[in-house]
Amino acid sequence: MAAEAAEFSPEYAALVHLINSRLSAGPLDIQILPDASFLLESTLGEIINNTLGVPKAALARAFLTARRIFFKYLDNLTENAQVILDSTSIILLFDPEHITAANARKRICLAHRTLPQPEQAKRLKEELWFNKFLVTSKLKRHNKSPTLWFHRKWLIENFHTVEGALSPKWAEYEVEEVILISAEHHPKNYYAWDYMRWVIKSRPGLDPRSSQGMNMQISHLMQKWCMAHTSDSSGWSFLAWMLLLHPNPDPRVSQNLQANTGAEVLDFALMMNLKNLSLWKFLQEILGFTNSEIIHDVRFEYLMNLSEMRGNLPPGSTLQVFARKSLIAIGEYEAI
Template identity: 30%
Template sequence: MSRALDSSVKEALKHADHGKVFRDIVSAVNQRFDSFLEFEVLGLSHPLEPGISYLQDENAIAIPKLCLVQAFLMARETLNGGIGIVKSENFQTIRDCTAVTLLLDPEHLTAANLRKKVLENEINTNTEEIQSLLNAEKYFVDSLLTSRLHRHTKSPTLWNHRRWVIDQANRRGLLGDIEQDLKDVVFVSGVRHPRNYYAWCHARLLVDIGTPDRELLSRLVTAAESWCFSHHDDISGWAFLHFLLAKCPELAPTAVDKALKLTQSFQWRNESVWCFLRGVATLGRADITQQVVSHAAIGLKASQRDGDEGKSLEQALWWLETYGANE
C-alpha cells in the first residue's frame, strides 16, 4: 500500500470527523477471534456510505485508505506527548494509537517502541496477567504479519517486535507452541510475500530458542517439506528446510528422496530446489551425494534434449564435484 495521497484524498481530509473514524477503527482492531484478524486496505474504487468506516465479514476487516489516514492523523495528534503519555499510565490509549499507526505504516519505529514500553510497564504492574498480555500483543502483531498487506508481511520493524515479544515470553517460560507459530504465522507470511527473508529468519529463531526434541523436529521437517513442495521456487523456504535437516541429519535421506522424486516428476530445474539439494547432499552422507549427482546428470541431459539451458543443474553438478567429495 502506497503512503502517497492524491488531491481528492487531501481535500476530503479537510472536511472529515477524524475522531469518530479513529474510534470506529480502534474498535475493529481490538476485536479477537479464534483466528487472526485479516486486514485489507480499500482504494477509491471501493467507496463506502457516509458514516461507515470499515467493512467486516467475521475476522476479515476492510478499511478505506481515506478512513485509515483519518484515524492515523488522530493517533498522531494524540501521541505528540510521546513517552510522557506512557508515564501517565494511559496504556489503552497508547495501544489504540500505535495499533492504528502500525496498520498504516509498519515501519513506524516510534509506535513499535511505544508498544514495547507500554507492555513492559503493564507486565511489571500486573504480574498475574503476563501471559494474557503477551498473547494479546502476539495476536495483534501476527494479524498484521499475516494479512494481505504487502508491506506488513515483510516489515523488519514488525518482525523485530514479534521477536521481542517472543523473548519476553521465553524468559518467563511462556514460549508457547513453536510448531503452531511456524504454521500459522511464518508459513502464511511466506505465502503472502515470496522469499520473505525476515519471516524465515524468525522461523530459525523459534527453533533455536525452543530447543525442540527429535519428535518435534521430525514434525517441523514434515511441515516444512509440505510448504516447500507447494512453493518450489521459493529459496527461503528450502533454506529453512536445510536448516532443520542439519539439526537432524538422519531425516535427510527421506527428505532428499521425496524432493528428487518431485523434481524428476515435474522437471524442476530452478535454482531454488537445486541449491537445497546440493546443500543437503553435503551433510555427510555419501549415498545422498551420489543420489543427487545422478539425478542432476539425468536432469541435465533431459534439459539439453528439450533445448533448455539447465544452468542450475550445471552449477549443482560442478558444486557437488568440487565440494561434495570433501565431506
C-alpha cells in the same frame, strides 16, 4: 478519551473499536481499499468474513488523529496506557515502520511487569495477537516489516517466563500459524524466515530435551510446505538449514531423514518435471556433498539426473548450466 477521539475523527474511533473488539478473538485479515463505498455499508471500515476492510482515505484520516493523540499523551505513557495502545494500533496499521509507536507499546508491556500475573499474561496475549494481525496480513509492508518482526521476537524473549502467557506448544504455533502464513502471502520473506531461525535456535522457555522431536516435526512440515511452494527459495534454504545444521545426536537418524527427504523431493521433482532452480539447489546441498552410506543410493540417483540434465537440456539454459557447474563442484569435493 473516546469522546475526544470521535470529536477529532469518526474514522479513528471506528477503527479503534473494530480492532479492540477482535483482540484475542481469532484470525483477522486486513484489506486497505482505494474506494470501498460500493463494498461496505460503513465508509469507516467493517469486518466481513474475518477480514477488516478499511477505505484508504478513512485510514489516512484516522492516522492523523492517532498521531496527534499519541504525541499528546506520550510523556505520561503509563497513566494513559490504553490511549497509547489505541493510537499506536492505528499508527502501525498505517505505517508499520513507525519505531516510536512500536517502542511505546514495548514500554507499556514492561510497565505491566509490576501488575499481577494474569494481567501480564493478558497484555502479552493481546500484543501478540495484534502483531500477528499485522505480520500475517496480505499487505506487503506489514508482512515484511523488520520493525514488526523484531517486536514479536522482543515480546517472546522478554515475557516467555510469564505464567500463562505462552502455551507449551508456542513454538509450533509460531511456525504454523504465523511464519508459514506470512511466507505464503509473500514469498521470499526474509524477515519471517529470519524470525523462524531464531525460534528454532532459541526456543526460550522450552525444555531443551524436546528440541529433537520438534526439529523432526518441523522438518517434515517444511518439506510438505516447500513441495507446495516449489519456487520459494527461502523455504528450501530453511529446510536445508534444518537438515544440515540441526542434526539429531544419533547420526543415523539425521542421515536417514536427509536421505528420505532427498528421495521424496527428487521423486516429486521428476514426476512433476519441475525445473525450479531453488529445488535443485536444495537437492545439491543435502545430497551432493556427503559420503554417507545411508545417503549413497539417493545421491547416486541425483547425480545421474544431473548428468541427464547437463546433456539433454538446451545448452546455456539456467538448469543446464547449473547441472554442469554442480557436477564439477561435486567432482572436486570427491577428489579431496
